[in-house]
Amino acid sequence: xxxxxxxxxxxxxxxxxxxxxxxxxxxxxxxxxxxxxxxxxxxxxxxxxxxxxxxxxxxxxxxxxxxxxxxxxxxxxxxxxxxxxxxxxxxxxxxxxxxxxxxxxxxxxxxxxxxxxxxxxxxxxxxxxxxxxxxxxxxxxxxxxxxxxxxxxxxxxxxxxxxxxxxxxxxxxxxxxxxxxxxxxxxxxxxxxxxxxxxxxxxxxxxxxxxxxxxxxxxxxxxxxxxxxxxxxxxxxxxxxxxxxxxxxxxxxxxxxxxxxxxxxxxxxxxxxxxxxxxxxxxxxxxxxxxxxxxxxxxxxxxxxxxxxxxxxxxxxxxxxxxxxxxxxxxxxxxxxxxxxxxxxxxxxxxxxxxxxxxxxxxxxxxxxxxxxxxxxxxxxxxxxxxxxxxxxxxxxxx
Numbered sequence: 001x002x003x004x005x006x007x008x009x010x011x012x013x014x015x016x017x018x019x020x021x022x023x024x025x026x027x028x029x030x031x032x033x034x035x036x037x038x039x040x041x042x043x044x045x046x047x048x049x050x051x052x053x054x055x056x057x058x059x060x061x062x063x064x065x066x067x068x069x070x071x072x073x074x075x076x077x078x079x080x081x082x083x084x085x086x087x088x089x090x091x092x093x094x095x096x097x098x099x100x101x102x103x104x105x106x107x108x109x110x111x112x113x114x115x116x117x118x119x120x121x122x123x124x125x126x127x128x129x130x131x132x133x134x135x136x137x138x139x140x141x142x143x144x145x146x147x148x149x150x151x152x153x154x155x156x157x158x159x160x161x162x163x164x165x166x167x168x169x170x171x172x173x174x175x176x177x178x179x180x181x182x183x184x185x186x187x188x189x190x191x192x193x194x195x196x197x198x199x200x201x202x203x204x205x206x207x208x209x210x211x212x213x214x215x216x217x218x219x220x221x222x223x224x225x226x227x228x229x230x231x232x233x234x235x236x237x238x239x240x241x242x243x244x245x246x247x248x249x250x251x252x253x254x255x256x257x258x259x260x261x262x263x264x265x266x267x268x269x270x271x272x273x274x275x276x277x278x279x280x281x282x283x284x285x286x287x288x289x290x291x292x293x294x295x296x297x298x299x300x301x302x303x304x305x306x307x308x309x310x311x312x313x314x315x316x317x318x319x320x321x322x323x324x325x326x327x328x329x330x331x332x333x334x335x336x337x338x339x340x341x342x343x344x345x346x347x348x349x350x351x352x353x354x355x356x357x358x359x360x361x362x363x364x365x366x367x368x369x370x371x372x373x374x375x376x377x378x379x380x381x382x383x384x385x386x387x388x389x390x391x392x393x394x395x396x397x398x399x
Contacts, residue, residue, distance in 0.1 A: 003094070006078060006093055006094045006096060006112075007094075007096065007097045007115075007119075008096070008097065008115055008116060008119045008121050009030070009075075009077050009078055009096040009097070009111070009112035009113065009114065009115030009116035009117075009119065009121065010030065010075040010076065010077060010078070010112065010116060010121065011033050011043060011075075011076045011077065011078050011093065011112065012033075012040060012075060012076040013074065013075045014037070014040070014073055014074055014075050014076065015072070015073075015074060016037070016067060016072065016073035016074075017067075017072060018067055018068075018069075018070045018071060018072055019064070019067045019068045020068055020070065021070050022068065022069035022070035022184070023069055023070065023180050023183075023184060024066060024069040024070040024071035024180060024181060024184060025070035025071075026070070026072075027070070027071045027072070027123045027124065027177060027180075027181070028071070028072050028073075028074045028121075028122045028123050029066055029071050029072070029073055029074070029122050029123065029124050029125060029126055029181070030073070030074060030075045030076065030077040030112070030113060030116040030117070030121065030122045030125040030126070031060075031063055031073060031075070031076055031077060031125070031126045031127075032076075032077050032079050032110050032112065032113045032125065032126060032127035032128060033045065033076045033077060033078060033079045033112070034079050034083050034128060034158060034159040034161070035060045035062070035063065035126060035127075035128070035157065035158050035159070035168075036056040036058070036059060036060045036063070036157040036158070036159075037056070037059055037060075037063060037073070037076060038055075038056055038057060038058050038059045039055050039056075039057075040055055040056075040076060041053065041054070041055045042055075042056065042076075042159060043076075043079070044079065044082055044083070044159050044267075045078070045079040045080050045081040045082055045083060045090060045092065045093070045109070046081055046082060046092065046276060047092050048274065048276030048277060049082075049270075049276065052270075052274060052276075056157065058157065059157060060154075060155075060156060060157025060158050061154040061156045061157055062126060062153055062154055062155075062157070062158070062168050062185055063126065063157070065154075065184055065185050066126060066181065066184060066185070069184040071181070074121060074122055075116060075121065075122070077110070077112030077113040077115075077116050077125055077127070078090060078093050078094075078096050078111055078112025078115070079108075079109055079110065079111070079112060079113075080108035080109035080111055080133075080282075081278070081279050081281075081282040082161070082263075082267050082282065083108075083109040083128060083130075083133060083159075083161045084109070084161070084263065084267075084282055084285055084286075085108040085109045085133075085281060085282065085285075086107060086108050086109065086131065086132055086133065086136045086345070086346060086349060086350070087105050087107065087108050087281065087331075087336055087342075087345065088105050088106040088107050088108035088109070088111030088114070088137060088140075089105055089108075089111075089281065089333065089334075089336065090108075090111065090279065091278075091279025091280060091281070091282070092277075092279060093112075095111070095333055096111045096112045096114070096115030096116075097115050097118075097119060098114075098115070098118070098140065098141050098330060099115065099118035099119045099120075099141065099142075100118060100141055100142040100374065100375050101140070101141075101329070101330055101373075101374045101375070103332055103333060104140070104329070104330035104331060104332050104333060104374065105140065105330050105331055105332075105333055105336070106118075106137050106140060106141050106330070107136040107137035107138075107139065107140035107141065107326075107330060108133060108136065108137060109128075109133040110125070110127035110128065110129070110133050110134050110137050110171060111137060112125075113125035113126075113127040113134075113137065113171050114137035114138065114140075114141040114143055114171055115141070117141075117143055117171050117172060117173050118141045118142065118143055118173070123172065123173060123174075123177050124170050124171060124172035124173070124177050124178065124181050125170065125171045125172075126168065126170060126181075127168075127169060127170070127171055128158060128161070128166055128167065128168055128169070129147035129166070129167055129169050130161055130162040130165045130166040130167070130255075130259065130357060131162075131165070131255060131259065131350055131353055131354065131357060132349060132350065132352075132353030132357075134146065134147050134169045134170075134171060134365075135147060135325050135326075135353055135356075135363060135365045135377065135379065136325070136326055136349060136353065137171065138171055138325065138365040138367070138377050139324075139325035139326040139365050139367075139375070139376055139377030139379075140326060140329070140330035140374075140375065140376075140377075141330075141375065142367040142375030142377075143171050143172065143173060143365075143367055144171070144172045144173070144174065144175050144177075144178040144364070144365065144366060144367060145169065145170070145171045145172075145178075145364070145365040145377070146169045146170055146178055146182055146362065146363065146364045146365075146391075147167055147169040147356065147362065147363050148167055148168075148169055148182065148185075148186065148362045148387045149167070149360055149361065149362045149384050149385045149386070149387055150164075150165060150166075150167045150357075150360035150384075151167065151360075152167070152186055152362075152385065152387055153167065153168040153169070153185045153186065154168070154185075155167070155168055160262075160266040160267070161262075161263065161266060161267070162255075162258070162259045162262045162263065162266075163262060163266065164258060164262065164304075165255060165258070165259070165357050165358075165360075168185070169182070170182055170185075175366070175394070175395065175398065175399070178364075179391050179395060182387070182391060183388070183391065186387055186388065188387065188388040189388065192392065193317075193386075193388045193389035193392045193393075194317055194318045194389060195318065195392070195393070195396055196228060196230065196318055196319075196320050196393040196396060196397060197230070197316070197318030197319070198230065198233060198316065198318060198319045198320065199221065199224065199225050199228065199230050199232055199233065199320050199322060199397070200232075200233040200234065200235050200319065200320070200321045200322070201218075201221060201232060201233070201234045201235070201321075201322055201323065202235060202236075202237065202240075202247075202321050202322070202323040202355070203234050203235065203236045204236055204237045204246065204247035205247060205323030205324060205327075205351075205352045205355065206218070206323055206324065208247075208327045208348050208351055208352060209323075209324045209327040209328070210327060210328050210371070212371045212372070213324050213327060213328060213329075213369065213371055213376050214324070216369040216370065216371060216376065217322075217323070217324045217369060217378055220368050220369060220378055221322055221378070224397050224398065227397070228396070228397050235321075237249075237250075237355075240310070240311055240314045241307065241310035241311060241314075242310060243310075247351055247352070247355065248351045249307070250307060250351070250354035250355045250357070250358040250359070251350045251351055251354035251358075253300060253303040253304070253307070254300070254303060254304045254307045254354060254357070254358030255304070255350075255354045255357050255358055256350075256354075257292075257296075257297040257300045258297060258300050258301065258304060260288060260289050260292045260294075260297065261292065261294040261297045261300075263289055264289055264292065264294055268286075268289055268290075271286065280337075281336065281342060284339060284342065304358055307358045307359060308358065308359050308360060308384075311355075311358070311359035311361070312359055312360075312361075312383050312384050315382065315383030315384075315386070316383075317383070317386065317389065318389075319382065319383065320380050320381070320382055320390070320393050320394075320397075321380070321381050321382075322378060322379060322380050322381075323352065323355075323378075323379055324352070324369070324376060324377070324378060324379065325352070325353075325365040325376065325377030325378065325379040326349050326352065326353075326376060326377065327348045327349060327352060328345075328348070328371075328376075329371050329372060329374035329375070329376055330374060331345055355381070356379075356381050359384065360384045361381045361382065361383065361384055362381065362382055362384075362385075362386060362387040362390045363379050363380070363381045363390075364379065364380050364381075364390060364391070364394050365377035365378070365379050366378050366379070366380065366394065366398060368398075380393065380394050380397075
């Protein structure tokens, strides 16, 4: 039974009734297992962590928001080890099933969240994203996924990963469900946001994608722009920030070193003290954490703030930037078994996903593309704290 549950993305099946009626009546949701549910131990993707920590007394605040809006919680969803992964293959819990491509990975670290929704267990899942942990599984499993502006949603009761970048968001089967769940947690203004006035293709991200993904994305965006009555624009990353630079700067200069330094503090101290059993992929990543010079990374704080200002200065209130969520379809299960294979998947993916992370942008991955019968997402981003505009714009452009 446990193997079957993991296959469908669940660590634990639950039935938590809504606290009251609201806009999420009759909707079922799962909770990624780095988010607290009262009375149930949180594993953080690690049995050793689960066994070493008591069950929380209170739900994470974002869980209470959903229960108070009428939704029913039906389970805790598998998370990759310490959420430090984008592939979804857990050494400890196994690989949740990618319903749209069963022989391929689901993506992580919200692997169980994606599987629970794609396999029909839930209508949506509450999960987290720093380097792409919502957007990558959304893309590879053919789901809607949104990471909001950083810190728009309360992270009280959410285990720490990279506090300066991590955020709480949602994976859903349908756009209307994603929209409803996100608006409950965003608590945004009642006034309607503006309609989209500009759709811009981020050329650097397009060029990283495989030729087949590029073709699919270009065709989809032509249709979307035509239907919206807008002319497609194109921009390079260097034009956005006003200086010669590659898109990879968002990862190399804005996220990666800070992620490593913060992880040393949030989880590394506990790992060094308790010496838990670690999975293969995580062990490779953690080796970099152990060798890392955190003092040398302090200069990255200024780099990240500079990128944040430069990127957000480019946005006007009606601007949407678009690009493929991931550069390729999902790799086959078990194929990321060497350092070379891991980096061939991670480096291009994080070059794209770090754009929104470094600039704290809201991003929605839409399941609009298909290559070799496998899904790929098409992402839409707006300026920092323009989450409601982005939800409105995507609905107007795609429905």
